[in-house]
Amino acid sequence: MATSDRAGAWRPRWFWPSFAAPGMAWLVVLFLLPFYVVLSIAFGAVDPLFRTPVPVWNPVQWNPFQFQLLFDRIFGPDGFLGPAFVRTFAFVAAASALCLLLAYPVAYYVTRYAGRRKGLLLVALLAPFWVSYMMRMLAWVNLLESDGMINRLLVGIGVLGEPFPWLAGQPVTVTLGLVYGYIPYMVLALYAGLDRVDQRLLEAARDLGASRRRTFALVTLPLSRQAILAGLVVTALPMFGDYFTNDLLSGSPRTSMVGNLVNDAIGSPGQGGQAAALVLVMMVILAVPMLAYIRTTGQASREAGR
Amino acid sequence: MRRWLTDPWRKPRLLEALVWGYLAWSVLPVAIAVWFSFNAGRSRSSWQGFSLRWYWEDPVLSVWHDPDLQRALLHSLRLAVLTTLVAVPLGVAFAIGLDRWRGRLAAGFNFQMLLSFVLPEIILAVALLFLFTNLLKAVQLGTIAQLLGLVTFQLSYPVIICRARLLSIGNEYEEAAMDLGASPVRALRHVLLPLLWPAIFASAVLVFADVIDDFVLVRYLSADAASEPMSVKIYNSARSSPTPALNALATIMLLSSLLAVALGFGVYRRLTRGERSKESTVEGFAAQI
Numbered sequence: 001m002a003t004s005d006r007a008g009a010w011r012p013r014w015f016w017p018s019f020a021a022p023g024m025a026w027l028v029v030l031f032l033l034p035f036y037v038v039l040s041i042a043f044g045a046v047d048p049l050f051r052t053p054v055p056v057w058n059p060v061q062w063n064p065f066q067f068q069l070l071f072d073r074i075f076g077p078d079g080f081l082g083p084a085f086v087r088t089f090a091f092v093a094a095a096s097a098l099c100l101l102l103a104y105p106v107a108y109y110v111t112r113y114a115g116r117r118k119g120l121l122l123v124a125l126l127a128p129f130w131v132s133y134m135m136r137m138l139a140w141v142n143l144l145e146s147d148g149m150i151n152r153l154l155v156g157i158g159v160l161g162e163p164f165p166w167l168a169g170q171p172v173t174v175t176l177g178l179v180y181g182y183i184p185y186m187v188l189a190l191y192a193g194l195d196r197v198d199q200r201l202l203e204a205a206r207d208l209g210a211s212r213r214r215t216f217a218l219v220t221l222p223l224s225r226q227a228i229l230a231g232l233v234v235t236a237l238p239m240f241g242d243y244f245t246n247d248l249l250s251g252s253p254r255t256s257m258v259g260n261l262v263n264d265a266i267g268s269p270g271q272g273g274q275a276a277a278l279v280l281v282m283m284v285i286l287a288v289p290m291l292a293y294i295r296t297t298g299q300a301s302r303e304a305g306r
Numbered sequence: 307m308r309r310w311l312t313d314p315w316r317k318p319r320l321l322e323a324l325v326w327g328y329l330a331w332s333v334l335p336v337a338i339a340v341w342f343s344f345n346a347g348r349s350r351s352s353w354q355g356f357s358l359r360w361y362w363e364d365p366v367l368s369v370w371h372d373p374d375l376q377r378a379l380l381h382s383l384r385l386a387v388l389t390t391l392v393a394v395p396l397g398v399a400f401a402i403g404l405d406r407w408r409g410r411l412a413a414g415f416n417f418q419m420l421l422s423f424v425l426p427e428i429i430l431a432v433a434l435l436f437l438f439t440n441l442l443k444a445v446q447l448g449t450i451a452q453l454l455g456l457v458t459f460q461l462s463y464p465v466i467i468c469r470a471r472l473l474s475i476g477n478e479y480e481e482a483a484m485d486l487g488a489s490p491v492r493a494l495r496h497v498l499l500p501l502l503w504p505a506i507f508a509s510a511v512l513v514f515a516d517v518i519d520d521f522v523l524v525r526y527l528s529a530d531a532a533s534e535p536m537s538v539k540i541y542n543s544a545r546s547s548p549t550p551a552l553n554a555l556a557t558i559m560l561l562s563s564l565l566a567v568a569l570g571f572g573v574y575r576r577l578t579r580g581e582r583s584k585e586s587t588v589e590g591f592a593a594q595i
Binding site: 003011015016017018019020021022023024026027029030032033034035037038040041055064103106107108109111113116124125127128129130131132133134135136137139140142143145147148149152155163167180184234235238240241242243244247248251259262264266272275278282283286288289293294297298 | 317332342343403411417430441515518526540559
């Protein structure tokens with residue numbers, strides 16, 4: 001884009017930076033500074049009497065004992081935190097895969113076949129965003145209780161002999177809860193990606209004799225690869241930090257995830273240092289998907305601007 | 307059957323069935339929860355007749371008469387209004403500044419802003435909790451801490467939405483205004499800002515609806531039961547001793563976010579009336595989001 005710099009002569013140099021300044025100050029104080037505090041606590045000391053974390057502000061004096069303790073609890077011989085990490089990866093992988101498998105056909109249908117009903121369908125797909133997450137989980141708690149509708153239905157038609165304890169620490173319930181909670185993000189990401197696919201390419205493929213299936217496999221699917229990746233990232237990242245789905249749909253340590261470990265550490269006195277260390281470990285694990293997402297969205301917006 | 311299968315233009319019946327199944331699965335559980343908020347009995351799974359008992363008829367347990375539930379409802383609305391009022395102007399100015407400035411420092415802050423967008427909420431919540439309890443102790447946990455945290459978390463919405471819009475507006479209109487003698491501030495106020503209104507509006511609706519439902523940040527930064535909003539109330543009692551009053555509370559929450567979105571969409575349509583037809587439909591609104 002050829003920008004005429006004549007305007008620059010009229011505008012003082014500080015004109016645009018002054019618009020950004022309040023936001024920049026806000027992020028420095030309430031986004032950068034908090035992470036410095038987390039580092040100072042994770043690498044800090046502990047009050048010998050009250051066991052509360054004491055932040056050490058000088059990086060030279062930082063001490064990694066909280067991480068040694070944490071890694072011991074994860075990888076050590078009786079590492080009781082290890083299973084939660086494994087479980088988190090398993091739940092998030094299963095739930096994101098299910099989200100993709102369910103959401104792709106839905107997004108595909110809405111972009112390609114919805115016709116005049118497209119607006120209405122979009123409203124229906126967006127609706128879950130405006131329903132509180134807690135309410136959506138509460139709805140499932142109601143349905144899955146031992147005398148809830150699901151059990152009564154399944155016992156009634158003879159699938160189950162007796163009510164199944166869905167809410168008593170079942171990995172299936174937690175995984176499906178995560179799918180239900182985060183699938184709207186996947187649908188929206190895939191819809192945005194598929195909507196951008198040039199329809200003429202598909203027509204060309206069909207005109208040249210490709211079957212529906214081949215057109216999908218050779219044109220649509222490769223062109224939506226970025227959307228699939230973006231969808232996987234936007235559903236998997238919040239799942240990684242989730243603890244409330246687990247608390248509401250299971251409440252048992254048998255299904256607890258990394259988010260639950262953080263929440264437990266925050267809730268119990270003297271574990272602040274562990275919470276800080278856990279949060280940093282989480283950030284390191286999630287750095288790659290987060291950076292990948294930021295890079296692809298940056299590219300997409302630059303392309304859109306051209 | 308064979309002919310139907312090999313017909314290259316057949317209707318995608320299977321896909322259609324899947325989509326309807328998906329919609330039913332996504333809407334029905336919530337619809338059932340809403341339905342049971344009107345139950346006459348205490349059960350949330352067997353229907354005992356229609357009543358408004360859990361909204362206001364019950365003198366003790368209904369949302370209207372239970373001071374805890376009432377306070378939670380008001381607190382949610384208060385946080386949503388305050389956060390929208392702070393985050394949207396801050397974010398819009400930030401978006402304009404970052405978009406037009408384009409320095410290396412601007413790129414660094416743009417990265418930070420995007421990072422705050424993808425970061426799992428629990429990480430930011432823990433970091434802010436430590437900030438307010440260890441360094442900025444003047445900030446008491448409660449409404450102020452919640453407001454500061456929510457604005458930080460929501461700031462990226464107005465920035466991302468407005469930047470997308472700024473990119474499509476370009477800077478030609480402003481240049482034209484300035485060539486015709488407008489000062490930079492006047493060009494901004496009378497040319498750029500009117501063009502930005504739809505984006506500003508869409509982001510305000512988004513922030514409002516998102517804050518009403520916020521849970522993680524608000525819970526960690528709350529001081530006591532008085533600063534616990536509806537989402538935290540639902541979380542606290544969903545597994546202990548819930549009555550349909552909880553469903554009623556959730557229904558009221560649902561209605562308030564739906565109302566905000568419907569109003570927002572109405573205004574959005576008015577704002578984009580003069581533009582290409584696609585912009586002013588649900589699709590345009592969704593694209594903003």
